[in-house]
Amino acid sequence: xxxxxTCELCELxxxxxxxxxxxxxNLICSGKIEKTFSQGEVILKEGTMIQEFTYLKSGLVKLxxxxxxxxxxxxxxxxxxxxxxxxxxxxxxxxxxSVSALEDxxxxxxxxxxxxxxxxxxGKLAFNLxxxxxxxxxxxxxxxxxxxxxxxxxxxxxLLIYFSRTIFFSEEFDLPLSRKEMxxxxxxxxxNVIRTLSEFRKDGILKIYGKTIQIANMDMLQSISDFG
Amino acid sequence: xxxxxTCELCELxxxxxxxxxxxxxNLICSGKIEKTFSQGEVILKEGTMIQEFTYLKSGLVKLxxxxxxxxxxxxxxxxxxxxxxxxxxxxxxxxxxSVSALEDxxxxxxxxxxxxxxxxxxGKLAFNLxxxxxxxxxxxxxxxxxxxxxxxxxxxxxLLIYFSRTIFFSEEFDLPLSRKEMxxxxxxxxxNVIRTLSEFRKDGILKIYGKTIQIANMDMLQSISDFG
DNA sequence: ATCACGATATGATAATTATCATGACATGAC
DNA sequence: GTCATGTCATGATAATTATCATATCGTGAT
Numbered sequence: 476x477x478x479x480x481t482c483e484l485c486e487l488x489x490x491x492x493x494x495x496x497x498x499x500x501n502l503i504c505s506g507k508i509e510k511t512f513s514q515g516e517v518i519l520k521e522g523t524m525i526q527e528f529t530y531l532k533s534g535l536v537k538l539x540x541x542x543x544x545x546x547x548x549x550x551x552x553x554x555x556x557x558x559x560x561x562x563x564x565x566x567x568x569x570x571x572x573s574v575s576a577l578e579d580x581x582x583x584x585x586x587x588x589x590x591x592x593x594x595x596x597x598g599k600l601a602f603n604l605x606x607x608x609x610x611x612x613x614x615x616x617x618x619x620x621x622x623x624x625x626x627x628x629x630x631x632x633x634l635l636i637y638f639s640r641t642i643f644f645s646e647e648f649d650l651p652l653s654r655k656e657m658x659x660x661x662x663x664x665x666x667n668v669i670r671t672l673s674e675f676r677k678d679g680i681l682k683i684y685g686k687t688i689q690i691a692n693m694d695m696l697q698s699i700s701d702f703g
Numbered sequence: 704x705x706x707x708x709t710c711e712l713c714e715l716x717x718x719x720x721x722x723x724x725x726x727x728x729n730l731i732c733s734g735k736i737e738k739t740f741s742q743g744e745v746i747l748k749e750g751t752m753i754q755e756f757t758y759l760k761s762g763l764v765k766l767x768x769x770x771x772x773x774x775x776x777x778x779x780x781x782x783x784x785x786x787x788x789x790x791x792x793x794x795x796x797x798x799x800x801s802v803s804a805l806e807d808x809x810x811x812x813x814x815x816x817x818x819x820x821x822x823x824x825x826g827k828l829a830f831n832l833x834x835x836x837x838x839x840x841x842x843x844x845x846x847x848x849x850x851x852x853x854x855x856x857x858x859x860x861x862l863l864i865y866f867s868r869t870i871f872f873s874e875e876f877d878l879p880l881s882r883k884e885m886x887x888x889x890x891x892x893x894x895n896v897i898r899t900l901s902e903f904r905k906d907g908i909l910k911i912y913g914k915t916i917q918i919a920n921m922d923m924l925q926s927i928s929d930f931g
Numbered sequence: 932a933t934c935a936c937g938a939t940a941t942g943a944t945a946a947t948t949a950t951c952a953t954g955a956c957a958t959g960a961c
Numbered sequence: 962g963t964c965a966t967g968t969c970a971t972g973a974t975a976a977t978t979a980t981c982a983t984a985t986c987g988t989g990a991t
Contacts, residue, residue, distance in 0.1 A: 540848070542852065543929070546852075548848055548851075548852055550844065550848065563837065563841050564837065565830075565833050565834050565837040566834050566835075566837035566838035566841055567838075567841070571841070571845065591830070593826075594826055594829065594830045594833070595826045595827050595830050596826045597826045598821075598822055598823045598824045598825045598826045598828070598829045599823050600826070601822065601826045601829030601830045601832075601833055602793075602819070602822045602823050602829045604829075604833055605793050605822070605829055605832055605833045605836060606793050606794050607794075608833060608836060608837060608840070609791065609792065609793040609794035609836060609840075610794035610795070612836070612837075612840030612843075612844070613791050613794055613795070613799070615840075615844055616778065616840070616843055616844060616847065617799065619844065619847040619848065619851065620768070620776055620778065620847065622851065623776075623847065623850065623851050623890050624770065624774075624776055624890055662851050662852055701771070
């Protein structure tokens with residue numbers, strides 16, 4: 476009954492099984508393809524056709540786009556249980572952003588056509604997808620607004636707290652991004668990201684060992700993020 | 704057969720009639736309530752319960768939220784044919800943004816419960832809603848990313864082009880926002896918005912008569928927006 | 932009409948942020 | 962191993978942007 480979808484903890488699977496009968500769930504599951512990506516590999520490329528619904532099974536990825544001058548702008552970071560396909564998947568024909576692997580990652584790919592057909596004939600499934608999409612879009616929009624209104628220190632503080640609370644669930648973690656990528660994320664220069672991190676270190680807010688960050692004073696960091 | 708939905712050009716109505724049978728379309732239409740708002744009036748308030756699906760029938764509105772310090776941050780501007788209810792409507796219980804009227808506006812309000820019920824039982828409707836939401840979220844996210852990466856001049860130029868192309872379809876228009884609101888939109892100070900406008904005027908890019916703006920050199924404005 | 936008030940406008944100055952330069956330090960290619 | 966390359970780091974300087982001060986203009990209230 477479930478030949479293709481043997482993964483544990485697949486939110487998507489749950490979604491389908493709650494809303495589809497065995498036959499249709501089977502259809503989806505048997506059509507899925509898993510793909511493996513090493514750190515740094517491109518998973519989806521801006522401007523290419525949307526043909527699959529891509530779900531992140533393990534790993535960590537960044538969504539980004541490139542402006543005409545070639546500079547990268549990071550939209551968000553996604554971990555498993557978030558959809559990777561979210562922007563434009565249901566509205567457009569082409570991806571308007573790229574996705575690449577920050578850690579070794581595995582995706583689960585379903586045919587867009589299957590999802591479309593099933594959603595069209597199954598209100599509950601479509602409505603659940605709608606809720607998920609809405610929640611994800613909400614998060615990204617609010618995140619973007621937060622970043623936009625903060626000053627540099629506030630942005631770096633916000634990003635560190637985001638890693639700590641949302642991605643790693645720990646006050647000590649390995650930065651998944653280079654300083655340059657952090658800069659691309661929050662819209663500042665690499666030098667200033669480095670400088671700000673150094674400053675936080677000097678102020679005793681952080682302990683930094685290369686890529687490893689330990690938040691030594693979360694209260695202070697939080698207030699910098701809130702105030703900035 | 705269509706007692707309550709007599710408006711012309713209602714994208715929403717079209718959506719429903721394409722996907723619902725007469726009986727259900729009727730259910731939706733007869734339950735709708737129209738509300739009129741004067742310029743400046745609050746249509747939806749951040750933090751309140753989401754009970755209605757609100758559609759803008761005429762006028763122009765701004766979506767915004769307020770940070771703890773009381774400063775307003777404008778998320779986007781919506782004209783008729785855009786959904787007003789979009790963020791969080793399907794994902795949350797409370798609005799996480801406010802909406803107020805920039806011009807005298809009329810909204811068409813449907814019971815959230817009705818939409819939810821119908822969408823759950825009608826895949827096509829839910830899928831169409833999904834596509835609309837996805838497109839709107841996309842637009843807002845890309846808009847926000849554009850603004851975030853530009854410098855002040857670029858932001859003001861971007862905003863003016865946005866008004867010209869997307870809202871008013873003319874190179875001459877009355878600004879729907881005060882200088883302060885423009886500042887809240889693009890995340891800069893009121894003084895700098897004013898200064899930038901003055902500079903554009905001195906450079907012959909704009910002609911400014913109070914709230915009335917005429918774009919005299921669109922090419923130049925475009926390249927400032929692109930480059931900035 | 933006068934008044935009060937907010938919006939618009941401009942200048943001076945301070946703070947923030949970017950750019951440029953330089954060097955240390957890793958890491959992979961060879 | 963050496964070399965090249967890219968990341969991390971810090972300082973000096975330039976450019977951008979915010980803050981503060983002040984003045985004008987328009988508009989609604991009285």
